[in-house]
Amino acid sequence: MRSHEVAAMFVVGGGPGWRPDGWRRDGWRPDGWRRDGWRRDGSRPDGTGRGATRVRSVGWLLVSQPSDALRHAAARPHAPLRTFHPRRIALGKDRQDALRRLFPELGFSVHDEPAFPRRADGKLDAEAMFGRHAPLVLEIGPGMGETTVAMAAADLARDVLAVEAHVPGVANLLVLLQDAGLTNVRVGHGDALDLVRDAIAPGSLDEVRAYFPDPWPKTRHHKRRLVQPAHVALLRSRLRVGGTLHVATDWAEYADQMLEVLTADPDLDCAGFSARPPHRPVTKFEARGAALGHASHDLLATRLR
Ligand SMILES: C[S@@+](CC[C@H](N)C(=O)[O-])C[C@H]1O[C@@H](n2cnc3c(N)ncnc32)[C@H](O)[C@@H]1O
Numbered sequence: 637m638r639s640h641e642v643a644a645m646f647v648v649g650g651g652p653g654w655r656p657d658g659w660r661r662d663g664w665r666p667d668g669w670r671r672d673g674w675r676r677d678g679s680r681p682d683g684t685g686r687g688a689t690r691v692r693s694v695g696w697l698l699v700s701q702p703s704d705a706l707r708h709a710a711a712r713p714h715a716p717l718r719t720f721h722p723r724r725i726a727l728g729k730d731r732q733d734a735l736r737r738l739f740p741e742l743g744f745s746v747h748d749e750p751a752f753p754r755r756a757d758g759k760l761d762a763e764a765m766f767g768r769h770a771p772l773v774l775e776i777g778p779g780m781g782e783t784t785v786a787m788a789a790a791d792l793a794r795d796v797l798a799v800e801a802h803v804p805g806v807a808n809l810l811v812l813l814q815d816a817g818l819t820n821v822r823v824g825h826g827d828a829l830d831l832v833r834d835a836i837a838p839g840s841l842d843e844v845r846a847y848f849p850d851p852w853p854k855t856r857h858h859k860r861r862l863v864q865p866a867h868v869a870l871l872r873s874r875l876r877v878g879g880t881l882h883v884a885t886d887w888a889e890y891a892d893q894m895l896e897v898l899t900a901d902p903d904l905d906c907a908g909f910s911a912r913p914p915h916r917p918v919t920k921f922e923a924r925g926a927a928l929g930h931a932s933h934d935l936l937a938t939r940l941r
Contacts, residue, residue: 718827719862720777720801720850731807738810739823746799746826752835759837765822766795771842774799774874776828776862777849781809783919788821790915794842796821799828829867836874843880844871848921851887863894868901875939882937884912886922886930898937906937 727735735743744752744765753764762772771794778784778798788796798821800806806825813821824831849862858864863883871881881904885891891909898906912918912934922932 716829717860718801719829719852719860719867720827723802725803727803727807731804731811734807734811734814735803738814739806739825742810742813742821743806743823743825746824746828746831746835748826752822752824754835755837757837758835759840760797760831760835762795762797762840766820768795770795770820772797772840773843773845774828774832774836774841776844776846777801778805778809778823779848780805780920781812781823783847783917784809784821785812785816785818786917787915788818789816792820794820797824797831798822799824799826799831801825801827829862829870832870832874838873839876841874841879842876843882844875845882847882847884847916847919848886848925849883851885851890853887853889858893861890861893863890863897865897865900868897868904872901872904872937872939877939877941879939880936881939882913882916882934884916884919884922884932884934886925886932888931888933891933891935894933894935898935901937903940904937905940906935908935909933910936 740750744750753761755761763769773794773796775784775796775798778800781798781800784796784798788794798809800809800823803825806823809821809823813823846862850860852858852860863885868881875881881898883894883898885894895906895908898904899908912932913936916934918926926932
């Protein structure tokens with residue numbers, strides 16, 4: 637993979653000031669590009685200009701051309717609100733190396749190349765991806781991936797698509813997978829909801845899991861939450877009948893919202909809060925919350941029809 641291809645994976649979605657046409661009101665894009673081709677640090681796309689050397693020396697992988705992810709977002713007049721905040725990322729050398737080595741084999745991009753194998757109907761071809769026919773699990777937002785790896789290692793009969801928006805998490809999970817020698821996980825980079833909308837066939841998932849999705853605590857940000865009626869209906873439609881939607885949070889008010897949304901969906905059976913099931917290890921984010929005195933809530937819902 638060439639460096640600009642790795643770099644192109646860094647920029648997804650919108651942010652404050654994001655306009656439907658992909659440009660901020662002040663003429664900048666969230667990745668620091670301007671309409672006239674200059675970056676915020678004063679460097680030019682061709683690597684010349686003020687700041688270019690400094691930026692390279694602190695280890696940024698620069699976007700050497702607008703990524704397909706940005707073009708994709710810009711092409712959609714009313715792109716949905718993201719459930720994550722795009723961040724500019726400084727990636728250490730080890731993680732850059734991991735991406736270069738492992739992403740082509742174990743990773744795929746939701747929007748850019750290398751993409752994923754598709755069936756004739758354009759949907760993701762999990763059999764071609766994993767080289768076998770097995771129940772498929774989607775994990776949204778694995779973070780740094782420790783829980784993903786532990787669960788996949790204990791459940792080798794199922795395949796896992798772990799889709800994370802932020803590159804350091806993608807890189808970390810790739811390394812963990814390689815260390816564990818696991819072949820039943822593929823790591824997607826990008827917005828999992830875009831992948832689900834565009835490329836996951838209805839009824840094709842055995843389980844969807846989202847552990848400790850960003851709580852977006854401010855009221856004006858609640859519309860960015862992952863667990864809300866429209867997203868839940870979308871995810872439920874991709875589950876097989878009898879498949880499971882498993883969510884967990886340590887944010888009490890979000891837990892109440894999750895309960896309300898899952899129990900209100902007429903095609904889901906949700907018995908209410910449950911204790912953490914033994915097959916779900918404590919996640920990194922959960923452990924951080926527990927240290928602050930937060931209690932976790934799990935919710936499992938089954939697709940009824
Ligand atoms: C609060 S962290 C929790 C990480 C991990 N599950 C844990 O419990 O330690 C939420 C993660 O979800 C990711 N995320 C949020 N929305 C996403 C989306 N639509 N697609 C992919 N990843 C997403 C964020 O990048 C972040 O890494």
